Amino acid sequence: MPQTFSLPLQDNDQLAAVDLGSNSFHMVVARYTMGQLRVIDRLRETVRMADGLDERGGLSAEAHARAIDCLARFGQRIRDLPDSRVRALATNTVRQLALPRNFLVPAEAALGHGIEVVAGREEARLIYLGVAHAQPPKPGTRRLVIDIGGGSTEFIIGSGLQTLERESVQVGCIASTRRFFAGGKLSRKRWNSALTEVTAELQQFAKPYRALGWQEAIGSSGTAKAIGEICAAMKLSKGAITAEALPQMRDRLLQAERIEDIDLPGLSKDRQPIIAGGVLVMEAAFQALGIERMMVSKAAMREGILYDMLGRRGGDDPREQSVAIMMQRYGVDPAQAERVEQTAQRLFDQVADAWQLEADDARVLSWAARLHEIGLTVAHSQYHVHGAYLLEYSDIAGFSRQEQLMLAALVRTHRRGIPRTAFDALPDRRIPAAKHIAALLRLAVLLHRAHDAEPIPTLELMAQNEELHLLLDKEWIDARPLLRADLIGEANDMPGLGIAFKPFVT
Numbered sequence: 004m005p006q007t008f009s010l011p012l013q014d015n016d017q018l019a020a021v022d023l024g025s026n027s028f029h030m031v032v033a034r035y036t037m038g039q040l041r042v043i044d045r046l047r048e049t050v051r052m053a054d055g056l057d058e059r060g061g062l063s064a065e066a067h068a069r070a071i072d073c074l075a076r077f078g079q080r081i082r083d084l085p086d087s088r089v090r091a092l093a094t095n096t097v098r099q100l101a102l103p104r105n106f107l108v109p110a111e112a113a114l115g116h117g118i119e120v121v122a123g124r125e126e127a128r129l130i131y132l133g134v135a136h137a138q139p140p141k142p143g144t145r146r147l148v149i150d151i152g153g154g155s156t157e158f159i160i161g162s163g164l165q166t167l168e169r170e171s172v173q174v175g176c177i178a179s180t181r182r183f184f185a186g187g188k189l190s191r192k193r194w195n196s197a198l199t200e201v202t203a204e205l206q207q208f209a210k211p212y213r214a215l216g217w218q219e220a221i222g223s224s225g226t227a228k229a230i231g232e233i234c235a236a237m238k239l240s241k242g243a244i245t246a247e248a249l250p251q252m253r254d255r256l257l258q259a260e261r262i263e264d265i266d267l268p269g270l271s272k273d274r275q276p277i278i279a280g281g282v283l284v285m286e287a288a289f290q291a292l293g294i295e296r297m298m299v300s301k302a303a304m305r306e307g308i309l310y311d312m313l314g315r316r317g318g319d320d321p322r323e324q325s326v327a328i329m330m331q332r333y334g335v336d337p338a339q340a341e342r343v344e345q346t347a348q349r350l351f352d353q354v355a356d357a358w359q360l361e362a363d364d365a366r367v368l369s370w371a372a373r374l375h376e377i378g379l380t381v382a383h384s385q386y387h388v389h390g391a392y393l394l395e396y397s398d399i400a401g402f403s404r405q406e407q408l409m410l411a412a413l414v415r416t417h418r419r420g421i422p423r424t425a426f427d428a429l430p431d432r433r434i435p436a437a438k439h440i441a442a443l444l445r446l447a448v449l450l451h452r453a454h455d456a457e458p459i460p461t462l463e464l465m466a467q468n469e470e471l472h473l474l475l476d477k478e479w480i481d482a483r484p485l486l487r488a489d490l491i492g493e494a495n496d497m498p499g500l501g502i503a504f505k506p507f508v509t
Contacts, residue, residue: 025153123171
């Protein structure tokens with residue numbers, strides 16, 4: 004059964020969501036009051052990280068400095084909030100970095116809180132969640148949400164608060180401006196060529212999206228808001244984006260021969276350098292998906308992060324459903340998974356204080372216990388390696404990249420030898436806990452190797468620094484010579500985690 008690990012929110016508790024976008028960084032601080040979130044502060048800064056990204060995944064010193072300086076200012080506002088009530092997520096530009104740790108380590112130090120990287124489809128889910136809460140949909144209707152960011156664009160079809168389809172495409176307002184209008188030059192020939200190329204990229208999912216259909220379309224984030232404001236200023240609509248208005252806006256935009264000469268009513272100086280790529284992507288989306296009219300939402304991923312945090316702490320954690328779906332998809336034996344999970348938690352409770360493990364660590368251990376056998380669907384031989392691969396490279400709703408990498412590392416190391424590089428992909432701050440959790444999972448799996456439902460009569464685990472002492476009933480262990488041999492062998496394997504393991508009996 005799923006377990007609840009987080010303490011419920013109390014009235015007046017504050018939550019903070021930080022969105023490290025490719026164009027702008029946003030932070031929203033909300034107070035929890037009578038079951039509702041009330042926004043009490045918003046911060047936004049134009050950082051243009053995507054402008055500093057090169058083809059090799061490097062980040063310019065200028066873009067790096069802008070980002071760190073911004074996060075330091077954000078960090079000053081939330082320095083007194085506990086880590087459990089702050090969630091900071093990085094998106095496309097950080098996903099594209101060849102060495103993300105070189106950015107994330109100083110970025111976390113500046114913010115004073117951990118930063119996670121989300122995959123494009125998880126970003127899409129959070130965008131939809133924010134829009135759906137800000138503008139509740141009519142029951143039984145479907146809506147299309149499009150978010151044109153600096154480096155990528157997310158396309159989502161959803162109903163209620165749930166997504167039905169999610170896609171993330173590597174076209175955004177900054178990336179497309181740089182890609183198609185190099186040197187700042189504009190021309191109709193360049194535009195038409197770029198429009199054909201971007202529309203073709205969207206065709207990969209356009210047919211199933213149009214087949215599913217939607218009753219309303221909504222644009223979120225800065226590009227959609229800017230285009231809606233231009234439409235209103237040009238008197239082409241009252242703030243909506245329409246199929247009739249976009250070509251007129253594009254023609255007005257192309258009267259300029261260079262980006263710095265673009266003169267569109269209602270366009271801010273801040274948005275001028277990247278508006279060409281934004282309008283281009285929006286026009287391609289309208290053409291590929293046959294959109295006639297799009298409303299604009301003030302909400303985006305940052306609001307989605309807040310509501311996702313609220314769900315995680317209120318017993319509606321999307322990760323629980325994702326784990327259950329993966330168990331079903333890969334034919335995991337639920338009885339065995341539950342046995343291993345219960346024993347793992349039993350061990351966890353006994354060493355949590357000594358090892359300073361937290362509620363989040365208990366949650367991750369439970370998920371890893373439920374999923375440790377998913378690789379058996381590929382092959383029994385090296386099934387822990389297959390399982391780790393599935394966890395690392397699948398799109399798993401609700402999980403950040405770091406959370407998936409943590410699960411993958413735990414499943415990879417739950418049996419056999421422990422590779423020296425098993426935890427290298429994790430943030431340094433998470434590696435000690437990951438190794439401790441891995442040790443507990445290894446023991447739980449060993450103790451249930453026989454898939455035996457009989458309870459373990461004596462099970463006492465003591466931790467002292469990096470030593471583990473296990474106490475088992477002598478009569479019980481003597482009746483299980485294979486398990487005894489496995490535990491003796493574990494004393495040779497667990498040093499790969501930096502832990503000395505000493506099994507003994509009463």
